[in-house]
Amino acid sequence: MFKDNEGESTNFTSSWKKQKKLREHSSxxxxxxxxxxxxxxxxPQNAQCQTESLLNLMTAKxxxxxxxxxxxxxxxxxxxxxxxxxxxxxKMNNATVELYSxxxxxxxxxxxxxxxxxxxxxxKAAVVDEKGDTSLEVTGLSxxxxxxxxxVSYGSNETxxxxxxxxxICLWNMDRPKLKLDEADQKLELESAVQTVQFHPDITGxxxxxxxxxxxxxxxxxxxEACYSDFAHNDPxxxxxxxxxxxNNSRSMRLVSSSTDGKFIIWKxxxxxxxxxxxxxxxxVVSSTSIPRSFGVKGRGSLGVTCFCPIxxxxxxxxxxxxxxxxxxxxxxxxxxxLESGLVLKCSLELLESNPVTFVYEAHKGPVYSVEWSxxxxxxxxxxxxxxxxxxxxxxxxxxxxxxxxxxxxxTLMAASWSFTRPTLFYVxxxxxxxxxxxxxxxxxxxSVDVGEKKEEGTVNCVELNPVRPDFLATASSTGYVHxxxxxxxxxxxxxxxxxxxxxxxxxAKEAMARD
Numbered sequence: 289m290f291k292d293n294e295g296e297s298t299n300f301t302s303s304w305k306k307q308k309k310l311r312e313h314s315s316x317x318x319x320x321x322x323x324x325x326x327x328x329x330x331x332p333q334n335a336q337c338q339t340e341s342l343l344n345l346m347t348a349k350x351x352x353x354x355x356x357x358x359x360x361x362x363x364x365x366x367x368x369x370x371x372x373x374x375x376x377x378x379k380m381n382n383a384t385v386e387l388y389s390x391x392x393x394x395x396x397x398x399x400x401x402x403x404x405x406x407x408x409x410x411x412k413a414a415v416v417d418e419k420g421d422t423s424l425e426v427t428g429l430s431x432x433x434x435x436x437x438x439x440v441s442y443g444s445n446e447t448x449x450x451x452x453x454x455x456x457i458c459l460w461n462m463d464r465p466k467l468k469l470d471e472a473d474q475k476l477e478l479e480s481a482v483q484t485v486q487f488h489p490d491i492t493g494x495x496x497x498x499x500x501x502x503x504x505x506x507x508x509x510x511x512x513e514a515c516y517s518d519f520a521h522n523d524p525x526x527x528x529x530x531x532x533x534x535x536n537n538s539r540s541m542r543l544v545s546s547s548t549d550g551k552f553i554i555w556k557x558x559x560x561x562x563x564x565x566x567x568x569x570x571x572x573v574v575s576s577t578s579i580p581r582s583f584g585v586k587g588r589g590s591l592g593v594t595c596f597c598p599i600x601x602x603x604x605x606x607x608x609x610x611x612x613x614x615x616x617x618x619x620x621x622x623x624x625x626x627l628e629s630g631l632v633l634k635c636s637l638e639l640l641e642s643n644p645v646t647f648v649y650e651a652h653k654g655p656v657y658s659v660e661w662s663x664x665x666x667x668x669x670x671x672x673x674x675x676x677x678x679x680x681x682x683x684x685x686x687x688x689x690x691x692x693x694x695x696x697x698x699x700t701l702m703a704a705s706w707s708f709t710r711p712t713l714f715y716v717x718x719x720x721x722x723x724x725x726x727x728x729x730x731x732x733x734x735x736s737v738d739v740g741e742k743k744e745e746g747t748v749n750c751v752e753l754n755p756v757r758p759d760f761l762a763t764a765s766s767t768g769y770v771h772x773x774x775x776x777x778x779x780x781x782x783x784x785x786x787x788x789x790x791x792x793x794x795x796x797a798k799e800a801m802a803r804d
Contacts, residue, residue: 400777405771424768427441427443430495433488436463441455456476456477456482457497481524489755490530494508499524501524503521504566528545532618541558548593548628550574551573551590554571556569583648591628593628595626595658596626597661599669632651649681652679654675655674658670658702665793671704672716676699680692692726700718702719707725712789713782723736750762759775760772761773
């Protein structure tokens, strides 16, 4: 009925598990080869050396060379042949020893209060025209930030109408081994008379120039390209000054120009950009309505600007170091301005309104052609005018602290400049053709020299001290010549310590506070 049933077995083969296969292999590295080498150093050897005794040296016979009569005869013939030449040269040396001595003393600064003319430069294309007459005069000077090069502008200060004569900006490098006195190293020809020129005080290779037509030009020396302003003054440009950049763009540069139309125009451009132009940014107008009537200004027109300089916000006399008046307008610093009417103003180029005047000083009796801030004091500045006077002002006092008058009868002052190494010394020049150094603590002239080529003397329009090499000074003449002078040690360092002169300047500044 029921019985056990045994079914057939069933196998399932794995799909992933496989039987391992084994295989035997053998490997053998190459046999290591070794060998032995012997090394043995050299055997040392002993040596002895004995010098001769002092007694042997003293008793030794000195060898005397044999006398050669033939050589003595030849030597006699040679001395006889050159005797006349040697005697002639000795006489020349004796005759010029005093001249060379004075030159070397002047070069070394042993002549304390003196001017030594190192170079008399001129551009022959600008000074002499086709007829052989003098055509252009030097209207501006500027030293490079390295102190090696000087920029010279050629134009005319007598032209009262539009001129089509060629004008130039010329550059000379004082470090060139073969300096050409009658030909500039670099030259830019312009279609209008150049009235002023200014190197950038910090960045090399950029020269700004103002033209008689009212246009402003920036010359890029590395590319030998000039970019012109897209706007112009109504009158000739009288002064230029570079500005500190107000943004973080290192390629952007700013420039301020003034004119006899009474305007200050701020320009902006980007260096390194092809076909770049000077872009008009902002302008300020010095108007007669912004001047108190007590100063005698009448009318409602603009007042002509002749010169200006940046106000310095540092006091280097506190540290006792040498000074250097920067030509860069810094943020919040402002400027001091000289006018055709003789007025001296303090202005700001950061105001929202177009009137920049913030303070008025007592006026000169003639046009002010030079304003210079002291490199040793934050509140002292210098002016010079055609009324034959130089004045020293305190920035917080309307009346001048000192007035220095020259003894030039019938002559006018055209330029003045502070010394970078002596706080109480400044230089003046003018139509008398003289360059003079004055110390306001003394009653007499410290040094004086006539500037001119032989009998030909003219007005000395500009005086520029080298910002890096304090013993060099440049003057510009209406005859078209630029003279590079080496200053004596007395004009550079003086007889008193620097701190003594700084104290004298501080005492002068305190006079303004005592008046209040």
